[in-house]
Amino acid sequence: MSKTDPVFVYVEDEALSRAVMEILMVRGLGYNNLTIFEDSTDFMAKMENLPEVPDVIFLDIHVQPYSGFEMLKMLRAHDRFKDVTVIALTASVMNEEVDYLRDAGFNGGIAKPIDQATFPETLQCILAGEEVWSIL
């Protein structure tokens, strides 16, 4: 996954969290190919309408109507998206949540609010195909 212009999707129902991520990705890192969904309504229909398969999908776990876990399940069941790197974003900081996320099939997890000082390195690892668990 070493494209110069990777494609990202972010599903997040908190407006400010969306704004922070957009500033980091677009202004901070220069990644312009970021699509943001404001909730998980019609999630797979929106995914199928994307012109390209994303390189990385960030899913807020506690979004509605479908949770991050439910969206992941939909993605893994879809031929076009089953192999995409999917990263969970969660404000929970319980040890067991990492186990849930791993067992569910996420490729990594990032704590919210995102640690902005280390986010470039975190994203670099994700784009290199590494599992990243920056939850605790």
Added chain:
Amino acid sequence: MDQAMLRALVNDLTDSSKMVSAKQQLIASGSDAIPVLIDVMNHGADKLAWRAASVLLQINEACAISALIEGLNSPNIVVQQVIAQGLGKSDDERVASALLAHLDTCPITAQLGIVESLGRLADPRTIQPLVEKLTGTDSPTLRQLIIKVLGKIGGESVVEVIRQFEDDENHHVRSRVHDALEAIRNQSTIS
């Protein structure tokens, strides 16, 4: 290490193949690297300025903290955000007051970082300003983060304020109220 080498290292902070090594070397250079990092933080393009600020936060020396506090007024939102969030890891005694002074004046995305930092600093002086911010903000994201922080540092004194948001229209806020009240109950039980 001379200034030209330090500047070259700073420029490497945006090169994905060199960024980790460059950051480590700059942090190891400590105070020698601070002037060039401050210059880039204040005058560099978004990406480079952000990375310079991140390194300054990790160097965590008094003159770096002064520049970072000043950076809360930066016209560069990426820099403001990373400083606001990162200053909470400093043990410099000026930080809590500086963050409080910017709680209402920074852009709202940086205010999130300030609240997070104030929670990490756990300075009792911040409780009342956070209560005022909680009751005055329209942002559910800010509301839920303040509730989380007050649950951690506010103790019994903030229970009634937090309860006002038990029926908030935002599900994240309602969830945070539950968690914060439980955290306060647990603190009371322990003490």
